[in-house]
Amino acid sequence: MEELFEDIEKLVRTEKRVAMATLVATRGTSPKREGAKMWVGEEGRILGSVTIGGCVDARVIAESEKVLSSLESRLVEMRLAAEDAWEIGFSCAGDLDVLIEPIDLTGFDLYQSVRKAIDGGRSAVIATSLKNSFDKLLIIEGGEVSGTLGTPELDREAQTTASELMRKRRSATVLLANESLPVFFEVHGPPPTLIVFGAGHVAMPLISLAHDLGLKTVVVDGRPRFATRERFPDVDELLIGIPSEIAASLSYTSSTFVVLTAHDYKYDLPVLKVVLPAKPAYVGLLGSKRRGKAIREFLKDGGMDEALLEQLHVPTGLDIGADTAPEIALSILAEAVAIKSGKSGGRT
Amino acid sequence: MPALYSDVLLDHFRHPRNYGSLVAPDVSYEKFNPLCGDRIRIELKLNETTITEARFKGDACAISTAAASLLTELITGTQIEAVAALSGDQLIAALESNIQPARVQCALLALEALRAGIEKRFKDS
Numbered sequence: 480m481e482e483l484f485e486d487i488e489k490l491v492r493t494e495k496r497v498a499m500a501t502l503v504a505t506r507g508t509s510p511k512r513e514g515a516k517m518w519v520g521e522e523g524r525i526l527g528s529v530t531i532g533g534c535v536d537a538r539v540i541a542e543s544e545k546v547l548s549s550l551e552s553r554l555v556e557m558r559l560a561a562e563d564a565w566e567i568g569f570s571c572a573g574d575l576d577v578l579i580e581p582i583d584l585t586g587f588d589l590y591q592s593v594r595k596a597i598d599g600g601r602s603a604v605i606a607t608s609l610k611n612s613f614d615k616l617l618i619i620e621g622g623e624v625s626g627t628l629g630t631p632e633l634d635r636e637a638q639t640t641a642s643e644l645m646r647k648r649r650s651a652t653v654l655l656a657n658e659s660l661p662v663f664f665e666v667h668g669p670p671p672t673l674i675v676f677g678a679g680h681v682a683m684p685l686i687s688l689a690h691d692l693g694l695k696t697v698v699v700d701g702r703p704r705f706a707t708r709e710r711f712p713d714v715d716e717l718l719i720g721i722p723s724e725i726a727a728s729l730s731y732t733s734s735t736f737v738v739l740t741a742h743d744y745k746y747d748l749p750v751l752k753v754v755l756p757a758k759p760a761y762v763g764l765l766g767s768k769r770r771g772k773a774i775r776e777f778l779k780d781g782g783m784d785e786a787l788l789e790q791l792h793v794p795t796g797l798d799i800g801a802d803t804a805p806e807i808a809l810s811i812l813a814e815a816v817a818i819k820s821g822k823s824g825g826r827t
Numbered sequence: 828m829p830a831l832y833s834d835v836l837l838d839h840f841r842h843p844r845n846y847g848s849l850v851a852p853d854v855s856y857e858k859f860n861p862l863c864g865d866r867i868r869i870e871l872k873l874n875e876t877t878i879t880e881a882r883f884k885g886d887a888c889a890i891s892t893a894a895a896s897l898l899t900e901l902i903t904g905t906q907i908e909a910v911a912a913l914s915g916d917q918l919i920a921a922l923e924s925n926i927q928p929a930r931v932q933c934a935l936l937a938l939e940a941l942r943a944g945i946e947k948r949f950k951d952s
Contacts, residue, residue, distance in 0.1 A: 703861070
Protein backbone atom coordinates (compact mmCIF):
# COMPACT_ATOMS: atom_id res chain seq x y z
CA MET A 480 0.00 0.00 0.00
CA GLU A 481 1.25 3.47 -0.84
CA GLU A 482 2.83 5.19 2.19
CA LEU A 483 0.38 8.07 1.78
CA PHE A 484 -2.63 5.90 2.56
CA GLU A 485 -0.88 4.30 5.51
CA ASP A 486 -0.23 7.80 6.90
CA ILE A 487 -3.86 8.82 6.39
CA GLU A 488 -5.08 5.67 8.15
CA LYS A 489 -2.84 6.41 11.12
CA LEU A 490 -3.94 10.05 11.28
CA VAL A 491 -7.65 9.31 11.08
CA ARG A 492 -7.32 7.24 14.27
CA THR A 493 -5.83 10.08 16.33
CA GLU A 494 -6.51 13.43 14.66
CA LYS A 495 -9.58 15.36 13.53
CA ARG A 496 -7.76 18.09 11.67
CA VAL A 497 -4.30 18.11 10.11
CA ALA A 498 -2.15 20.37 7.99
CA MET A 499 -1.16 18.59 4.79
CA ALA A 500 2.14 19.95 3.43
CA THR A 501 2.90 18.96 -0.16
CA LEU A 502 6.12 19.63 -2.03
CA VAL A 503 4.70 21.16 -5.22
CA ALA A 504 7.78 22.54 -6.97
CA THR A 505 11.54 22.21 -6.77
CA ARG A 506 14.28 24.10 -8.53
CA GLY A 507 17.87 22.95 -8.27
CA THR A 508 18.66 19.94 -6.14
CA SER A 509 16.04 18.46 -3.85
CA PRO A 510 16.21 15.19 -1.95
CA LYS A 511 12.52 14.49 -2.56
CA ARG A 512 10.34 14.73 -5.61
CA GLU A 513 7.21 16.79 -6.12
CA GLY A 514 4.31 15.14 -4.34
CA ALA A 515 6.22 14.36 -1.11
CA LYS A 516 3.99 15.00 1.90
CA MET A 517 4.25 15.86 5.54
CA TRP A 518 1.30 15.79 7.92
CA VAL A 519 1.13 17.90 11.06
CA GLY A 520 -1.79 17.08 13.32
CA GLU A 521 -3.71 19.40 15.60
CA GLU A 522 -2.77 17.03 18.40
CA GLY A 523 0.90 17.38 17.47
CA ARG A 524 1.44 14.21 15.49
CA ILE A 525 3.92 14.49 12.59
CA LEU A 526 4.18 11.99 9.75
CA GLY A 527 6.13 12.06 6.50
CA SER A 528 8.57 14.63 5.25
CA VAL A 529 8.96 17.01 2.32
CA THR A 530 12.76 16.80 2.49
CA ILE A 531 15.14 14.50 4.30
CA GLY A 532 14.65 16.42 7.52
CA GLY A 533 16.57 19.38 8.90
CA CYS A 534 15.62 23.05 8.91
CA VAL A 535 13.26 22.87 5.93
CA ASP A 536 10.97 20.39 7.63
CA ALA A 537 11.19 22.43 10.84
CA ARG A 538 9.99 25.49 8.97
CA VAL A 539 7.19 23.50 7.34
CA ILE A 540 6.06 22.34 10.77
CA ALA A 541 6.02 25.93 12.03
CA GLU A 542 4.04 27.10 8.96
CA SER A 543 1.67 24.14 9.35
CA GLU A 544 0.82 25.21 12.87
CA LYS A 545 -0.10 28.66 11.53
CA VAL A 546 -2.32 27.01 8.91
CA LEU A 547 -4.06 24.97 11.60
CA SER A 548 -4.73 28.17 13.55
CA SER A 549 -5.97 30.24 10.61
CA LEU A 550 -7.56 27.35 8.67
CA GLU A 551 -6.26 29.01 5.51
CA SER A 552 -3.96 27.38 2.99
CA ARG A 553 -0.64 28.92 2.22
CA LEU A 554 2.03 28.40 -0.38
CA VAL A 555 5.40 28.60 1.31
CA GLU A 556 8.29 29.45 -0.99
CA MET A 557 11.68 28.55 0.39
CA ARG A 558 14.58 30.22 -1.33
CA LEU A 559 17.66 28.53 0.03
CA ALA A 560 20.88 30.44 -0.44
CA ALA A 561 23.92 28.27 -1.03
CA GLU A 562 25.29 28.75 2.46
CA ASP A 563 21.93 27.79 4.04
CA ALA A 564 21.87 24.69 1.93
CA TRP A 565 25.30 23.65 3.09
CA GLU A 566 24.30 24.28 6.64
CA ILE A 567 21.31 21.96 6.45
CA GLY A 568 23.22 19.25 4.69
CA PHE A 569 22.38 19.85 1.03
CA SER A 570 25.34 19.53 -1.26
CA CYS A 571 23.93 22.35 -3.37
CA ALA A 572 21.13 24.81 -3.09
CA GLY A 573 17.56 24.13 -4.16
CA ASP A 574 14.39 26.22 -4.02
CA LEU A 575 11.24 24.55 -2.76
CA ASP A 576 7.56 25.47 -2.89
CA VAL A 577 5.40 23.76 -0.30
CA LEU A 578 1.61 23.99 -0.30
CA ILE A 579 0.15 23.63 3.18
CA GLU A 580 -3.59 22.99 3.46
CA PRO A 581 -5.86 22.52 6.48
CA ILE A 582 -7.64 19.17 6.19
CA ASP A 583 -10.70 18.10 8.11
CA LEU A 584 -10.19 14.34 8.42
CA THR A 585 -13.82 13.68 9.36
CA GLY A 586 -14.97 14.33 5.77
CA PHE A 587 -11.76 13.60 3.95
CA ASP A 588 -12.98 11.50 1.02
CA LEU A 589 -10.78 12.82 -1.78
CA TYR A 590 -8.01 10.34 -1.12
CA GLN A 591 -10.54 7.56 -0.63
CA SER A 592 -11.52 8.07 -4.28
CA VAL A 593 -7.85 8.01 -5.25
CA ARG A 594 -7.30 4.82 -3.32
CA LYS A 595 -10.37 3.19 -4.84
CA ALA A 596 -9.01 3.95 -8.31
CA ILE A 597 -5.58 2.56 -7.46
CA ASP A 598 -7.05 -0.57 -5.92
CA GLY A 599 -8.89 -1.04 -9.22
CA GLY A 600 -5.60 -0.79 -11.13
CA ARG A 601 -6.15 2.77 -12.39
CA SER A 602 -4.11 5.93 -11.93
CA ALA A 603 -5.57 9.11 -10.43
CA VAL A 604 -4.50 12.74 -10.46
CA ILE A 605 -5.50 15.51 -8.07
CA ALA A 606 -5.09 18.90 -9.76
CA THR A 607 -4.95 21.75 -7.22
CA SER A 608 -4.92 25.46 -8.04
CA LEU A 609 -1.98 27.07 -6.27
CA LYS A 610 -3.86 30.38 -6.24
CA ASN A 611 -6.84 28.88 -4.46
CA SER A 612 -6.24 25.40 -3.09
CA PHE A 613 -9.98 24.81 -2.59
CA ASP A 614 -10.22 24.53 -6.39
CA LYS A 615 -9.45 20.90 -7.04
CA LEU A 616 -10.14 18.52 -9.88
CA LEU A 617 -9.88 14.75 -9.50
CA ILE A 618 -9.10 12.93 -12.73
CA ILE A 619 -9.29 9.12 -12.78
CA GLU A 620 -7.65 7.12 -15.57
CA GLY A 621 -10.35 6.18 -18.04
CA GLY A 622 -12.13 9.52 -18.02
CA GLU A 623 -13.94 9.85 -14.68
CA VAL A 624 -13.69 13.43 -13.37
CA SER A 625 -14.99 15.24 -10.27
CA GLY A 626 -14.58 18.72 -8.79
CA THR A 627 -13.45 21.76 -10.76
CA LEU A 628 -10.59 24.22 -11.12
CA GLY A 629 -13.09 27.00 -11.82
CA THR A 630 -14.12 26.80 -15.46
CA PRO A 631 -14.89 23.97 -17.93
CA GLU A 632 -12.06 25.19 -20.21
CA LEU A 633 -9.57 25.00 -17.37
CA ASP A 634 -10.81 21.54 -16.42
CA ARG A 635 -10.37 20.30 -19.99
CA GLU A 636 -6.83 21.72 -20.14
CA ALA A 637 -6.06 20.07 -16.80
CA GLN A 638 -7.34 16.70 -18.03
CA THR A 639 -4.96 16.82 -21.00
CA THR A 640 -2.01 17.62 -18.72
CA ALA A 641 -3.08 14.96 -16.23
CA SER A 642 -3.11 12.27 -18.93
CA GLU A 643 0.45 13.15 -19.91
CA LEU A 644 1.66 13.14 -16.29
CA MET A 645 -0.12 9.85 -15.57
CA ARG A 646 1.90 8.30 -18.38
CA LYS A 647 5.12 9.66 -16.87
CA ARG A 648 3.99 8.80 -13.32
CA ARG A 649 5.34 12.15 -12.19
CA SER A 650 3.76 14.88 -10.03
CA ALA A 651 4.48 18.44 -11.13
CA THR A 652 3.34 22.04 -11.07
CA VAL A 653 2.21 23.20 -14.51
CA LEU A 654 1.10 26.66 -15.64
CA LEU A 655 -2.38 26.59 -17.23
CA ALA A 656 -4.68 29.27 -18.69
CA ASN A 657 -2.02 30.86 -20.90
CA GLU A 658 0.57 30.39 -18.18
CA SER A 659 -1.36 32.52 -15.71
CA LEU A 660 -2.44 29.83 -13.24
CA PRO A 661 -0.04 27.45 -11.49
CA VAL A 662 -1.72 24.10 -10.88
CA PHE A 663 -0.15 21.23 -8.96
CA PHE A 664 -0.84 17.80 -10.43
CA GLU A 665 -0.46 15.09 -7.80
CA VAL A 666 -0.16 11.76 -9.57
CA HIS A 667 -0.98 8.45 -7.94
CA GLY A 668 -0.79 5.08 -9.64
CA PRO A 669 -1.02 1.40 -8.89
CA PRO A 670 2.18 0.08 -7.33
CA PRO A 671 4.88 -1.14 -9.69
CA THR A 672 4.58 -4.82 -10.45
CA LEU A 673 7.37 -7.39 -10.61
CA ILE A 674 6.60 -10.48 -12.68
CA VAL A 675 9.10 -13.29 -12.25
CA PHE A 676 9.12 -16.22 -14.67
CA GLY A 677 10.72 -19.24 -13.02
CA ALA A 678 10.18 -20.18 -9.39
CA GLY A 679 13.76 -21.21 -8.66
CA HIS A 680 16.08 -20.23 -5.83
CA VAL A 681 16.88 -16.71 -7.14
CA ALA A 682 13.19 -15.94 -7.48
CA MET A 683 12.58 -16.48 -3.77
CA PRO A 684 14.71 -13.60 -2.35
CA LEU A 685 13.76 -11.53 -5.41
CA ILE A 686 10.10 -11.70 -4.43
CA SER A 687 10.78 -11.08 -0.74
CA LEU A 688 12.91 -8.04 -1.46
CA ALA A 689 10.45 -6.68 -4.01
CA HIS A 690 7.66 -7.10 -1.47
CA ASP A 691 9.69 -5.05 1.04
CA LEU A 692 10.15 -2.36 -1.62
CA GLY A 693 6.38 -2.10 -2.01
CA LEU A 694 6.06 -3.81 -5.38
CA LYS A 695 3.16 -6.03 -6.32
CA THR A 696 4.66 -9.42 -7.12
CA VAL A 697 3.73 -12.28 -9.44
CA VAL A 698 5.51 -15.62 -9.90
CA VAL A 699 4.91 -17.78 -12.96
CA ASP A 700 6.09 -21.36 -13.47
CA GLY A 701 4.95 -24.58 -15.05
CA ARG A 702 5.90 -26.62 -11.98
CA PRO A 703 3.44 -26.69 -9.06
CA ARG A 704 6.13 -28.20 -6.86
CA PHE A 705 8.25 -25.07 -7.19
CA ALA A 706 5.63 -22.32 -7.33
CA THR A 707 4.31 -22.79 -3.80
CA ARG A 708 3.18 -20.47 -1.00
CA GLU A 709 5.72 -22.11 1.24
CA ARG A 710 8.56 -21.00 -1.02
CA PHE A 711 6.98 -17.60 -1.76
CA PRO A 712 5.16 -16.46 1.40
CA ASP A 713 5.17 -12.77 0.34
CA VAL A 714 4.03 -13.17 -3.26
CA ASP A 715 0.75 -11.57 -4.36
CA GLU A 716 0.01 -14.04 -7.14
CA LEU A 717 1.31 -17.52 -7.97
CA LEU A 718 0.41 -18.58 -11.49
CA ILE A 719 1.00 -22.13 -12.70
CA GLY A 720 0.58 -23.21 -16.30
CA ILE A 721 2.24 -22.74 -19.65
CA PRO A 722 4.44 -19.70 -18.89
CA SER A 723 4.17 -18.03 -22.31
CA GLU A 724 0.40 -18.46 -22.27
CA ILE A 725 0.24 -16.86 -18.83
CA ALA A 726 2.62 -14.13 -20.06
CA ALA A 727 0.16 -13.33 -22.85
CA SER A 728 -2.70 -13.03 -20.37
CA LEU A 729 -0.94 -10.45 -18.16
CA SER A 730 -0.89 -6.71 -18.73
CA TYR A 731 2.30 -4.69 -18.93
CA THR A 732 2.67 -0.99 -18.22
CA SER A 733 5.49 1.50 -17.82
CA SER A 734 5.65 0.37 -14.18
CA THR A 735 5.93 -3.38 -14.82
CA PHE A 736 9.26 -5.12 -14.26
CA VAL A 737 9.78 -8.57 -15.74
CA VAL A 738 12.60 -10.87 -14.71
CA LEU A 739 13.21 -14.32 -16.19
CA THR A 740 15.01 -16.51 -13.69
CA ALA A 741 14.30 -19.99 -15.07
CA HIS A 742 17.67 -20.07 -16.82
CA ASP A 743 16.10 -22.44 -19.30
CA TYR A 744 15.57 -21.64 -22.97
CA LYS A 745 12.28 -23.52 -23.05
CA TYR A 746 10.75 -20.84 -20.82
CA ASP A 747 12.96 -17.90 -21.76
CA LEU A 748 12.38 -17.96 -25.54
CA PRO A 749 8.57 -18.23 -25.64
CA VAL A 750 8.12 -15.80 -22.74
CA LEU A 751 10.45 -13.20 -24.28
CA LYS A 752 8.50 -13.44 -27.55
CA VAL A 753 5.45 -12.26 -25.62
CA VAL A 754 6.98 -9.87 -23.11
CA LEU A 755 9.45 -7.81 -25.17
CA PRO A 756 6.84 -6.50 -27.66
CA ALA A 757 4.62 -5.52 -24.71
CA LYS A 758 7.31 -3.00 -23.67
CA PRO A 759 7.32 -3.17 -19.87
CA ALA A 760 9.63 -0.87 -17.92
CA TYR A 761 12.29 -3.54 -17.55
CA VAL A 762 13.01 -7.02 -18.88
CA GLY A 763 15.92 -8.85 -17.28
CA LEU A 764 17.19 -12.33 -18.06
CA LEU A 765 19.30 -14.41 -15.74
CA GLY A 766 22.38 -15.66 -17.55
CA SER A 767 25.76 -14.79 -18.97
CA LYS A 768 26.52 -12.38 -21.81
CA ARG A 769 27.23 -15.41 -23.99
CA ARG A 770 23.84 -16.90 -23.20
CA GLY A 771 22.23 -13.54 -23.84
CA LYS A 772 23.88 -13.35 -27.25
CA ALA A 773 22.55 -16.78 -28.18
CA ILE A 774 19.03 -15.92 -26.99
CA ARG A 775 19.06 -12.62 -28.89
CA GLU A 776 20.25 -14.36 -32.07
CA PHE A 777 17.53 -16.99 -31.81
CA LEU A 778 14.84 -14.34 -31.34
CA LYS A 779 16.28 -12.23 -34.15
CA ASP A 780 16.21 -15.25 -36.48
CA GLY A 781 12.57 -15.64 -35.51
CA GLY A 782 11.86 -12.12 -36.75
CA MET A 783 12.01 -10.06 -33.58
CA ASP A 784 12.85 -6.42 -34.09
CA GLU A 785 16.37 -5.45 -33.00
CA ALA A 786 15.08 -2.40 -31.11
CA LEU A 787 13.04 -4.73 -28.91
CA LEU A 788 16.03 -7.01 -28.34
CA GLU A 789 18.01 -4.03 -27.07
CA GLN A 790 15.49 -3.71 -24.25
CA LEU A 791 16.58 -7.08 -22.88
CA HIS A 792 18.97 -6.76 -19.93
CA VAL A 793 21.24 -9.76 -19.82
CA PRO A 794 22.99 -10.44 -17.57
CA THR A 795 20.24 -8.97 -15.43
CA GLY A 796 21.28 -6.81 -12.48
CA LEU A 797 23.95 -4.29 -11.68
CA ASP A 798 27.52 -5.51 -11.43
CA ILE A 799 27.94 -5.47 -7.64
CA GLY A 800 29.83 -8.75 -7.44
CA ALA A 801 26.67 -10.63 -6.50
CA ASP A 802 27.23 -14.29 -5.74
CA THR A 803 24.47 -15.63 -3.51
CA ALA A 804 20.79 -15.70 -4.50
CA PRO A 805 19.88 -12.75 -2.20
CA GLU A 806 22.78 -10.72 -3.60
CA ILE A 807 21.68 -11.47 -7.16
CA ALA A 808 18.14 -10.44 -6.22
CA LEU A 809 19.46 -7.17 -4.81
CA SER A 810 21.45 -6.44 -7.96
CA ILE A 811 18.42 -7.14 -10.18
CA LEU A 812 16.11 -4.88 -8.22
CA ALA A 813 18.78 -2.17 -8.03
CA GLU A 814 18.99 -2.18 -11.82
CA ALA A 815 15.22 -2.19 -12.20
CA VAL A 816 14.86 0.79 -9.85
CA ALA A 817 17.64 2.64 -11.70
CA ILE A 818 15.91 2.07 -15.05
CA LYS A 819 12.59 3.23 -13.64
CA SER A 820 14.22 6.39 -12.29
CA GLY A 821 16.02 7.07 -15.56
CA LYS A 822 19.44 6.54 -13.97
CA SER A 823 22.42 4.56 -15.21
CA GLY A 824 22.95 2.69 -11.94
CA GLY A 825 26.67 2.99 -12.54
CA ARG A 826 26.56 1.30 -15.94
CA THR A 827 28.74 3.03 -18.50
CA MET B 828 30.85 -37.11 -34.44
CA PRO B 829 27.15 -37.17 -35.40
CA ALA B 830 24.94 -34.22 -34.42
CA LEU B 831 23.02 -34.69 -31.19
CA TYR B 832 19.72 -33.75 -32.78
CA SER B 833 18.61 -34.61 -36.30
CA ASP B 834 17.47 -32.07 -38.87
CA VAL B 835 13.95 -33.44 -38.40
CA LEU B 836 14.00 -32.73 -34.68
CA LEU B 837 15.55 -29.27 -35.06
CA ASP B 838 13.14 -28.33 -37.84
CA HIS B 839 10.11 -29.29 -35.75
CA PHE B 840 11.54 -27.40 -32.76
CA ARG B 841 12.29 -24.24 -34.70
CA HIS B 842 9.16 -24.41 -36.85
CA PRO B 843 6.58 -26.35 -34.83
CA ARG B 844 3.59 -27.60 -36.85
CA ASN B 845 0.05 -27.26 -35.54
CA TYR B 846 1.12 -24.99 -32.69
CA GLY B 847 -1.81 -23.18 -31.06
CA SER B 848 -5.29 -23.78 -29.73
CA LEU B 849 -8.62 -24.94 -31.12
CA VAL B 850 -11.98 -23.34 -30.53
CA ALA B 851 -14.15 -25.73 -28.49
CA PRO B 852 -11.89 -28.78 -28.84
CA ASP B 853 -13.37 -32.24 -28.27
CA VAL B 854 -10.22 -33.29 -26.46
CA SER B 855 -7.94 -31.07 -24.40
CA TYR B 856 -5.34 -32.35 -22.02
CA GLU B 857 -2.28 -30.78 -20.43
CA LYS B 858 0.60 -32.74 -19.02
CA PHE B 859 3.80 -31.58 -17.40
CA ASN B 860 7.07 -32.88 -16.09
CA PRO B 861 7.12 -31.89 -12.40
CA LEU B 862 10.87 -31.50 -12.23
CA CYS B 863 12.04 -29.94 -15.47
CA GLY B 864 8.83 -27.98 -16.08
CA ASP B 865 8.08 -29.11 -19.65
CA ARG B 866 4.38 -28.48 -20.13
CA ILE B 867 2.40 -29.53 -23.21
CA ARG B 868 -1.32 -29.25 -23.97
CA ILE B 869 -2.82 -31.33 -26.76
CA GLU B 870 -6.17 -30.43 -28.35
CA LEU B 871 -8.21 -32.41 -30.88
CA LYS B 872 -11.29 -31.96 -33.01
CA LEU B 873 -13.09 -35.22 -33.70
CA ASN B 874 -15.56 -36.31 -36.31
CA GLU B 875 -16.95 -39.37 -34.57
CA THR B 876 -13.78 -41.48 -34.32
CA THR B 877 -11.63 -39.54 -36.78
CA ILE B 878 -9.13 -36.92 -35.60
CA THR B 879 -9.84 -34.05 -37.97
CA GLU B 880 -7.61 -31.43 -36.33
CA ALA B 881 -4.81 -31.53 -33.78
CA ARG B 882 -3.03 -28.66 -32.05
CA PHE B 883 -0.49 -28.42 -29.29
CA LYS B 884 0.70 -25.60 -27.09
CA GLY B 885 3.40 -25.48 -24.47
CA ASP B 886 6.77 -24.30 -23.28
CA ALA B 887 9.07 -27.27 -23.43
CA CYS B 888 12.53 -28.42 -24.47
CA ALA B 889 13.52 -29.09 -28.06
CA ILE B 890 12.78 -32.83 -27.81
CA SER B 891 9.34 -32.34 -26.20
CA THR B 892 8.38 -29.61 -28.63
CA ALA B 893 9.55 -31.51 -31.70
CA ALA B 894 7.83 -34.69 -30.54
CA ALA B 895 4.56 -32.83 -29.96
CA SER B 896 4.78 -31.17 -33.36
CA LEU B 897 5.54 -34.42 -35.13
CA LEU B 898 2.79 -36.22 -33.22
CA THR B 899 0.12 -33.77 -34.35
CA GLU B 900 1.16 -34.40 -37.95
CA LEU B 901 1.08 -38.16 -37.49
CA ILE B 902 -2.41 -38.29 -35.97
CA THR B 903 -4.30 -35.74 -38.05
CA GLY B 904 -6.79 -37.59 -40.24
CA THR B 905 -6.34 -40.92 -38.46
CA GLN B 906 -8.77 -42.98 -36.43
CA ILE B 907 -8.60 -42.74 -32.66
CA GLU B 908 -7.74 -46.43 -32.48
CA ALA B 909 -4.53 -45.62 -34.32
CA VAL B 910 -3.36 -43.57 -31.36
CA ALA B 911 -3.51 -46.64 -29.15
CA ALA B 912 -1.47 -48.49 -31.71
CA LEU B 913 1.18 -45.75 -31.94
CA SER B 914 4.05 -46.71 -29.68
CA GLY B 915 6.56 -44.49 -27.98
CA ASP B 916 9.33 -46.21 -29.91
CA GLN B 917 7.67 -45.28 -33.20
CA LEU B 918 7.45 -41.63 -32.20
CA ILE B 919 11.06 -41.58 -31.03
CA ALA B 920 12.15 -43.27 -34.25
CA ALA B 921 10.34 -40.60 -36.25
CA LEU B 922 12.48 -37.94 -34.54
CA GLU B 923 15.53 -39.61 -36.15
CA SER B 924 17.70 -38.68 -33.18
CA ASN B 925 19.61 -40.61 -30.58
CA ILE B 926 17.36 -39.87 -27.60
CA GLN B 927 19.21 -40.74 -24.41
CA PRO B 928 17.31 -42.75 -21.74
CA ALA B 929 17.13 -39.74 -19.43
CA ARG B 930 15.34 -37.76 -22.16
CA VAL B 931 12.84 -40.40 -23.26
CA GLN B 932 10.22 -38.88 -20.98
CA CYS B 933 10.61 -35.59 -22.87
CA ALA B 934 9.90 -37.34 -26.18
CA LEU B 935 6.84 -39.09 -24.76
CA LEU B 936 5.20 -36.18 -22.90
CA ALA B 937 2.91 -35.18 -25.77
CA LEU B 938 1.94 -38.78 -26.52
CA GLU B 939 1.05 -39.32 -22.86
CA ALA B 940 -1.06 -36.14 -22.91
CA LEU B 941 -2.81 -37.32 -26.06
CA ARG B 942 -3.64 -40.74 -24.65
CA ALA B 943 -4.79 -39.32 -21.33
CA GLY B 944 -6.95 -36.75 -23.14
CA ILE B 945 -8.65 -39.37 -25.31
CA GLU B 946 -9.20 -41.65 -22.34
CA LYS B 947 -10.77 -38.78 -20.38
CA ARG B 948 -12.97 -37.80 -23.33
CA PHE B 949 -14.46 -41.27 -23.67
CA LYS B 950 -14.67 -41.84 -19.95
CA ASP B 951 -16.66 -38.60 -19.53
CA SER B 952 -18.99 -39.27 -22.46
